[in-house]
Amino acid sequence: MVRSPVQRGLPYAVTDNTLLSRLVDLQIAQFLPLLFKQILIPPEVKREAYKAPHKGKRRLMKLFGEMTGFFTECNEADDLVKEYLKADLHDGEAAAIAQADITQSVLLIDEKKGYDRARTMQLTIVRTGRLLVMLKEVTAISEVRPYLERLKVLDFRLTTELFNQLLAEAGEE
């Protein structure tokens, strides 16, 4: 099911567990169909999601249940690419990068090491902050500031510079 790079409509995305859990915490994961055709979940990411602390795990399972078909478990990946990436990345991150590579999907990931690796591999990457701006652009949310404030509370590393940059991108300076 390798997808053609010439895609019409919304793109596919592959997500890492941490970012998805963060979106669930922010209560905005249900808006993702406005930005993506489908979110692919590698088995490693699903395993990590189901190992999450009790409350987070329940929320994620509920989300997968409510949005079956949109969040889709996907096994596609070149096994060797995945293994090379696992050498110094977590299993979920490695699986998500390998899957985004072979399916030519957008990669949703926040972790710096995984993000840097995917960028060197020239994948299309979107992080939580940018996702918030994109959600505002499609009017799913009216402001990004409250979500950025909430991210700080959730121990998300957000420098003042990035905070202000995202506000500027969202037109909320």
Added chain:
Amino acid sequence: MNVFLSYAVGELDAPIAARLRAVAAAYEISIVLPDRSYVPNNGLSQDTNAKIMQSDAVLALITRTAQLELLNVVNLELRLASQFYKPIMALIEQGVPFQGIPENQIVYFDRFNPTAHEESLIRALNQLQAERQQWKNNLTALGWIAGITLGLIALSEWIGDKK
């Protein structure tokens, strides 16, 4: 460092480009790949032109199972790289007739013989070094990438046999 990988390989060797990109990325080297989902009829795409222009070097990989039309594409890509004065090294499987670049830039390899390429690899690296004194660090990286690529081809063959 950005290295454009110009490649013409058969179906079984097709994953090598993505695998090389994943390995090289761990060392902050970007392997820039052309779009091989279609073969251009006349000339190269603007996207390929831009990728070659922005690369620090061009590595070509040609295996025996490559289709003729892809060999022609590699030829065009290498010609363009020459015009942009990019350092070029071509890894060509023994037995493939290819005359796109000077002999001293070609590394002939045999996937069943892990030492067959050594002499021509050293010659090609020396040639690049002689041409570009200021390019020493990148030369080491290019030699290293060439070695990894040949290792991946041998591994691909071994995995294919296992399957």
